[in-house]
Amino acid sequence: MSQSVSPAAATDAPTAAHLLDFVRRTAADTALVASLPLDPEGRTWVRLDGPGGSEAWLIGWPPGTGTGWHDHAESIGAFATARGALKENSLAVRLPSGGWRALELHDGVDRERLLRTGQGRAFGRHHVHEVLNESVTEHAVSVHAYYPPLPLIRRFSRTGPVLRLEQVERPEDWQ
Numbered sequence: 001m002s003q004s005v006s007p008a009a010a011t012d013a014p015t016a017a018h019l020l021d022f023v024r025r026t027a028a029d030t031a032l033v034a035s036l037p038l039d040p041e042g043r044t045w046v047r048l049d050g051p052g053g054s055e056a057w058l059i060g061w062p063p064g065t066g067t068g069w070h071d072h073a074e075s076i077g078a079f080a081t082a083r084g085a086l087k088e089n090s091l092a093v094r095l096p097s098g099g100w101r102a103l104e105l106h107d108g109v110d111r112e113r114l115l116r117t118g119q120g121r122a123f124g125r126h127h128v129h130e131v132l133n134e135s136v137t138e139h140a141v142s143v144h145a146y147y148p149p150l151p152l153i154r155r156f157s158r159t160g161p162v163l164r165l166e167q168v169e170r171p172e173d174w175q
């Protein structure tokens, strides 16, 4: 290995750039993307082997489906659209880690982007977002990767500027 200057740099933990490269390359794998079963009634997913021990998923999104607002705790991540287009609404703000049930967001913290087929984005720790397929007719498919593997997801509801913590989901809840 190269000369490391800190314990963190000495690990092989994937960076956000590694995850973004992985999700973009995987989203371009047309045979894999075509192998995902699609269900008009709800999202579908297949677990993938992410790089460096990361958690990765191939996800199908029927028209009109979305995740709702959530974050990924300490995990960094990336996702890329393999088919169709996905809208991401996100917050350019760091939320307090705990001890609150409702927060009023300041003006100007909302961000939105549209990720068309082949486009991806990476995000850092404590990223808060929702992802939606706003198409009325087209399924979307995307590839996601997280490192470390998700220890928990906090789910929020949003009414105007007010964000409420609704639920903390742990991996055993997703199985």
Ligand SMILES: [Fe+2]
Residues within 6 Å of the ligand: 070, 071, 072, 129
């Ligand atoms: Fe997410």
